[in-house]
Amino acid sequence: MTKTAIILGATGLTGSFLLKRLIDDNSFSTIKLFSRSSSNIKNSKIEEHIVDMFQLKKQTETFTGDVLFCCIGTTKAKTPDKETYKKIDYGIPVAATKLAKQNNIAKVVIISATGANANSSIFYNKVKGEMERDVLAQEVSETYLLQPSLIGGERNEKRTGETIAQFFAKTFSFLIPKKYKLIEPETIAKAMHKLAFKTYSETRICSDEIKRIAKT
Structure with missing residues (x-):
């Protein structure tokens, strides 16, 4: 039986790679995209819902499927x-x-971040940690929180700080512990895709484990 996927953030870097993978996967017959703007990708599998993302609770009737992928995320520079x-x-x-x-979706796969900690004194780490805590409190049958380190790749918008960080992460990769090494968006998307079909032993999955899952 084919699956229905929901993707939040399909217009972002990692989300766009995930969308392409699901389009090419015959195991998925329907891909529901919830976003504030169109992906501009035309495919018979895609069902787009252009909505106010801060009012998702109003989408009860259409928010149905087998697996939820959440690739939503912003940055301090983009959202000060x-x-x-x-x-x-x-x-x-x-x-x-x-x-x-509420709608009996049994699997949720969400991109979080390295350093997520609800008790952190750093605002951004604290937000991610609180998100993880309250996501897990919903007790969905299978929930996976991916905690990638710095994500590589070319973005449409200019992010000077991230570009510099990526340069140093690549140049001095040999000095960086595996958990904090640069990770490519394609790798994250590949791991998310694979998690749709397997049960993993851990709920929180760090960067080096994301890479391992993507390779298996």
């Missing part, structure tokens, strides 16, 4: 206002997981 940042990085994944639980 902390309240808006939290609405995106905390509010959207938690609201989506609540809908998944």
